[in-house]
Amino acid sequence: MIVGTRAAALALLCGLVVLVETPAAAQCGVQSEVGEVVETCDYSSEGIEEEKSKDPTAKWSVRQICKDDRRNPEGLCFNPDDCTTEAGEPGTRYTLFRDGQNVGTACLSAGEADIVDDPPPIRALVIKAFERLGWPASDLVVQPPGGKTLVNLESNFYTTNSTATSISVNLVESNVVVSARPIAYRWNFGDGTSMVTETPGAPYPSLDVSHVYDQTDKVAVSVDTQYGDASFAVNGGPPEAIPSTIWVAGTTQDLEVVEAVPQLVLE
Incomplete structure (x- = not known):
């Protein structure tokens, strides 16, 4: 041997x-x-x-x-x-x-x-693991599209991330499924202002989440997402509530605030 x-x-x-x-x-x-x-x-x-x-x-x-x-x-x-x-x-x-x-x-x-x-205990492990799991960042849609918007007019913001996400993780040889959903959104408008809502906004003509820029500028906008209403299930068992919440930062995107140029139209 x-x-x-x-x-x-x-x-x-x-x-x-x-x-x-x-x-x-x-x-x-x-x-x-x-x-x-x-x-x-x-x-x-x-x-x-x-x-x-x-x-x-x-x-x-x-x-x-x-x-x-x-x-x-x-x-x-x-x-x-x-x-x-x-x-x-x-x-x-x-x-x-x-x-x-x-x-x-x-x-x-x-x-x-x-x-x-x-x-x-498995519950203590799940609560600690909750913040390390890869909760998705929300996509941000800005209207009007194309990376430009007009000064002194409402710009519309929304995200399609509104449903629950489930993530599987193995803890002490147990298969655990952790679920959470977006419960709040923090809209960062890039001009020093932000707003928190419980709704994800909606496409135009809805203006659930809108913002008026008062001067021309180039700004970076984003939406952060708070996940909560969370639960976990061990080996296919009944779900148990998780009291934790977590904010996930969104990716910034450039937005140019421009002034509309009047044009003479001949009929």
Whole structure:
């Protein structure tokens, strides 16, 4: 049996058995019989400590990897997947989670497994993950079109982003679907003024969200979106409410405010 952070491979050359050393692909290698594929881990205990120092507010947890997935009520394997740590000690392979999300595997001895906490309740993980999920920015439509509008006349603004969005995320080996919808919009008119509404506006001739520029200028306009009325469901179960809301900034676009030039029309 070959053990260590540098896997050893046997090769046949000219009828002789030659021992060839190959570097491990990651920070730890599991024990393996000659001729078997050597699995590797993404983190050692030192690597986990380094990641924890980079993100001290995150909740780190591990779950033993089982050879046959038989576990006791506490989640420990009856037949754990053995490995050898960087220090050469017997260890167990674990799945490593940051705030409930799988970030890789680790080979840890019995004492090293204590450097991380037990997984927080799934609800706490979802509430923390809510702000990191990729809620879409709202598209902005300005009328009149073409990137120009007239001074001292109403310009119309609206967005088509008005329905709920659902995002799937895996937290502590659970499939979680988080849903939220736009509950407010902040319209940034580029001249130092803004307005917050609960409606997404509508195409002309509706003027639900409109603005009058009082001087010619070149401005950058955008609409920010507040997501709320959120909920999550675990493994297809019933939805549970999330009290959080989040603002998502919109992409700016250029708008030129011009003055209408009178033209003489001959009939």
